Amino acid sequence: MYLQENEMGGKLKPMQDEQAISQLKELLLSEELKAQEALSDGLADIQKVWQDEHKFHDKLQPHFNDQISDLQERFPELFQEHIVQTIHSQIRESKKEIIDAMYPIVGDLVIRYLKAELETLIRRVDEQQEEWMSWESWKLRFQAMIHGISYREMKLRKSIIGTLEEVFVIEEESGLLMGHHSFNQLADADLISGMLTGIKSFVEHAFNQPEQQLKTLEYENYKILVYDFPDIYVACVVKGGLDQELSSKIQSAVFTFFKEHDLGASTHITAESQLALSQKLTSHFDEFNKVS
Amino acid sequence: MSSTKSVSKKIALIGSHAVGKTSLVSQFIHNKFPEEYLTTIGLKVDKKTVVIDNFQLDMVIWDIAGQDDADNVPHYYLRGCSGIILVTDLSRPNTYKKLKEQASMLKGLIPNVEIVIAANKKDLLTAEEITRVTGEYPLPPDAVTSAKLGEGVEEMFIEMAKKLLAQHDTQGA
Numbered sequence: 121m122y123l124q125e126n127e128m129g130g131k132l133k134p135m136q137d138e139q140a141i142s143q144l145k146e147l148l149l150s151e152e153l154k155a156q157e158a159l160s161d162g163l164a165d166i167q168k169v170w171q172d173e174h175k176f177h178d179k180l181q182p183h184f185n186d187q188i189s190d191l192q193e194r195f196p197e198l199f200q201e202h203i204v205q206t207i208h209s210q211i212r213e214s215k216k217e218i219i220d221a222m223y224p225i226v227g228d229l230v231i232r233y234l235k236a237e238l239e240t241l242i243r244r245v246d247e248q249q250e251e252w253m254s255w256e257s258w259k260l261r262f263q264a265m266i267h268g269i270s271y272r273e274m275k276l277r278k279s280i281i282g283t284l285e286e287v288f289v290i291e292e293e294s295g296l297l298m299g300h301h302s303f304n305q306l307a308d309a310d311l312i313s314g315m316l317t318g319i320k321s322f323v324e325h326a327f328n329q330p331e332q333q334l335k336t337l338e339y340e341n342y343k344i345l346v347y348d349f350p351d352i353y354v355a356c357v358v359k360g361g362l363d364q365e366l367s368s369k370i371q372s373a374v375f376t377f378f379k380e381h382d383l384g385a386s387t388h389i390t391a392e393s394q395l396a397l398s399q400k401l402t403s404h405f406d407e408f409n410k411v412s
Numbered sequence: 413m414s415s416t417k418s419v420s421k422k423i424a425l426i427g428s429h430a431v432g433k434t435s436l437v438s439q440f441i442h443n444k445f446p447e448e449y450l451t452t453i454g455l456k457v458d459k460k461t462v463v464i465d466n467f468q469l470d471m472v473i474w475d476i477a478g479q480d481d482a483d484n485v486p487h488y489y490l491r492g493c494s495g496i497i498l499v500t501d502l503s504r505p506n507t508y509k510k511l512k513e514q515a516s517m518l519k520g521l522i523p524n525v526e527i528v529i530a531a532n533k534k535d536l537l538t539a540e541e542i543t544r545v546t547g548e549y550p551l552p553p554d555a556v557t558s559a560k561l562g563e564g565v566e567e568m569f570i571e572m573a574k575k576l577l578a579q580h581d582t583q584g585a
Contacts, residue, residue, distance in 0.1 A: 295422065295492065
């Protein structure tokens with residue numbers, strides 16, 4: 121209105137200065153005023169949060185949590201060296217205190233260890249005395265003399281040589297146990313037969329070479345020797361060292377057994393047939409581990 | 413008093429991954445459901461003896477690792493099987509949609525084999541859903557089971573045992 125009147129060339133009407141300045145301010149500074157108001161509101165909000173303990177806590181807590189978890193993750197990286205150095209210096213400086221603290225525990229352990237060792241020593245002396253007088257011992261001495269070796273070497277040979285633990289006769293296709301002889305009854309023979317057949321089949325087919333057959337399986341101190349026959353196979357479990365002599369002896373015993381008994385796949389494996397074959401195995405292998 | 417006759421038979425469980433083969437065996441043999449799922453690596457052999465009509469059957473059970481297609485089950489594991497339990501999952505159509513082809517393949521591989529079809533995980537469905545889903549099976553299931561709840565499990569294995577003993581009788585043993 122002020123400008124219109126000016127353009128029309130009319131004489132300006134008198135206006136209050138303050139009102140004019142206010143209008144001018146509104147026209148020229150409206151954006152800045154809005155910004156100022158927003159800033160002022162923002163500051164008021166911050167002040168409210170700052171003054172309200174809970175709100176302030178809620179705002180800052182996530183940042184603290186992030187920092188804490190970051191510190192936890194990087195703790196070894198940041199402080200490991202410092203901690204190690206501190207521990208080292210503490211140990212160096214507190215040797216006496218550590219010894220005082222450890223002595224009752226270590227001392228007790230040492231006493232117990234010595235007591236156990238003494239008991240073992242006494243037991244060994246008794247055993248050696250008994251052994252010296254035993255028939256087995258005199259037999260070993262005699263064998264050592266024949267072989268021209270010392271008694272100690274002969275004894276060592278006998279102790280490291282393996283023993284036959286189990287003999288399984290298993291149907292090749294089904295993995296069902298046909299007969300079994302055990303010197304120590306290690307585990308469920310039916311389950312061993314099944315798993316052994318599964319492993320054997322897997323190994324023989326895994327490399328697309330079914331005509332090649334699994335001959336040996338080893339597990340820590342045990343070896344399983346596998347002998348294949350038409351439709352069946354025999355698995356012998358040996359504990360301990362297996363030298364050529366023992367290997368040949370087992371093979372010979374297995375083949376002799378197979379030759380002496382007409383074995384073949386059976387469509388019906390019954391408890392009776394299992395028992396009959398197991399008895400034959402027992403009478404054939406029972407003396408196998410006896411020292412000759 | 414009549415004496416008990418006995419015979420040993422090999423039975424295999426096959427089916428897709430995680431249909432519950434191992435759980436069915438565990439429930440049948442140990443009466444418990446393994447809460448933790450452990451996939452079978454290759455093979456696990458178990459044994460249970462059942463006596464039916466004065467006849468003792470030693471079931472040597474081969475739990476074979478799950479394959480998405482029965483054709484992929486290593487055939488050498490199935491050799492000499494008298495019975496095969498085809499395990500399916502009622503809640504997963506993919507596990508039973510090829511039942512007919514699978515049964516036919518197994519019969520071709522082992523002509524006299526007895527097959528039992530198990531529809532497992534009935535605990536996941538309502539009675540109405542079970543009726544509807546089993547109706548969709550290409551071959552009707554012989555047993556609807558829940559290895560988790562132990563329902564129908566014993567019955568399913570006994571069903572297999574009866575089939576094997578009937579087969580044993582017809583073979584004139």
